[in-house]
Amino acid sequence: MNLHKFSGAWLTDIDDTLIESGKTPDDVWIKGLAEKIRVLKENNILWIPMSGVALVKLGPRILYRLPEDVLSHVMYYGGDGSQKYFYSEEKSEWMEDEKFISIFSDAQGIAVLGLAEYRKALIDIYADSDSASLMIEKRLQTGRENLKKYGYSPEYGILDTLKEMLQEKGYDPAKSEIYYRGGSVSWMIFGDISAEPYREKKARQVRSEIMDVAENWLAEYDGLADLGERPISVPFPGARGIKFVLIGNDKEKATRNIIDTEGVVPETIFFTGNEIFDGGNDNMIRNVDGVTLLSVGEQTDEGVNVIRGGLGVEANRKWMELICDRLQKGEKWPDILSDLKAYAGKDALQSISL
Numbered sequence: 001m002n003l004h005k006f007s008g009a010w011l012t013d014i015d016d017t018l019i020e021s022g023k024t025p026d027d028v029w030i031k032g033l034a035e036k037i038r039v040l041k042e043n044n045i046l047w048i049p050m051s052g053v054a055l056v057k058l059g060p061r062i063l064y065r066l067p068e069d070v071l072s073h074v075m076y077y078g079g080d081g082s083q084k085y086f087y088s089e090e091k092s093e094w095m096e097d098e099k100f101i102s103i104f105s106d107a108q109g110i111a112v113l114g115l116a117e118y119r120k121a122l123i124d125i126y127a128d129s130d131s132a133s134l135m136i137e138k139r140l141q142t143g144r145e146n147l148k149k150y151g152y153s154p155e156y157g158i159l160d161t162l163k164e165m166l167q168e169k170g171y172d173p174a175k176s177e178i179y180y181r182g183g184s185v186s187w188m189i190f191g192d193i194s195a196e197p198y199r200e201k202k203a204r205q206v207r208s209e210i211m212d213v214a215e216n217w218l219a220e221y222d223g224l225a226d227l228g229e230r231p232i233s234v235p236f237p238g239a240r241g242i243k244f245v246l247i248g249n250d251k252e253k254a255t256r257n258i259i260d261t262e263g264v265v266p267e268t269i270f271f272t273g274n275e276i277f278d279g280g281n282d283n284m285i286r287n288v289d290g291v292t293l294l295s296v297g298e299q300t301d302e303g304v305n306v307i308r309g310g311l312g313v314e315a316n317r318k319w320m321e322l323i324c325d326r327l328q329k330g331e332k333w334p335d336i337l338s339d340l341k342a343y344a345g346k347d348a349l350q351s352i353s354l
Helices: 027-042 055-061 068-073 106-113 117-126 132-149 158-169 200-218 221-227 251-262 283-287 312-328 333-342
Strands: 008-013 044-050 075-078 084-087 094-095 178-179 186-190 242-246 269-272 290-294
Touching: 008 251, 008 333, 027 075, 027 312, 044 068, 055 075, 055 094, 055 132, 075 251, 084 290, 106 117, 106 132, 106 158, 106 178, 106 283, 117 178, 132 290, 158 186, 158 200, 158 333, 186 312, 200 221, 200 242, 200 283, 251 269, 251 283, 312 333
Parallel strands: 008 044, 008 269, 044 075, 269 290
Antiparallel strands: 075 084, 084 094, 178 186, 186 242
16 A cells, blocks of 8 residues: 555535536536545545446536546546546556446346346446457357356346336336446436435335335345356445445545555545445445545435535535635645535535635
């Protein structure tokens, strides 16, 4: 480990924290973000977005659009903590840290998505490869053989069952959307990545029933542990869809990797997210002692060491402006975080001049 390689790190959730879920920001927004990252770089602070979204999705939205001069201080943890990416100045491209990767086995992928959907996912992965078809079919063959060996269907996945259930409840499964992210799968039941379709009473009930079936199925088969290196669970109820995640792939894992491999001291890490509550996909970071946590979500668990910083992307923008302004005035990053910790468990938006 390269101790104290960086002076600190600003970790952030993406959807409904940094930007509205599913939105692609305009060039003016990207320029403004780059200015903030530049301030962090001047203070040797990493900017690290974390999300369930794969790089191929987030890249065109944000990362590929950032100017090259800031990328030495940008890293990305995607796929719910299953993959880590950094920008190689030598090769002038984004690269994956192969030591960090933790993804489904092919047998697990088929067992969750079903053969047809998993084939589509692999086609997306190998889109730029000349020998894509051969590699895909070889992987599918191996995965199906393992499924047969352990008594699973070689073609039918749990999502096939859940789609049938969705149709029985009066919804069109063809409108749902599946996102395979290496170490996780997100199934957007109602065909939208925003939270709005999930707030209707019937939709909430249907989602709850479907989630129960998924969890019971995984429990019955021990999380598909016999098909891969680690089992799979449905760990984040959250506000949208259903997510199947390889156990251990989360933002806690990513945060500990930053500490272990990038030489960042926990007390110099700042995290902003909108789901810092039991069952929220940002919540596991609370397990890392020393990290300063800021919530910009509608819900934050009471009695935890979290600053309540207002709601949504607008509140997050104000915090970025405030903190970067303090850095530009010469204040030190550890001192800023120490000041913020005094607001843990409190509503800070009205207490601090923004």
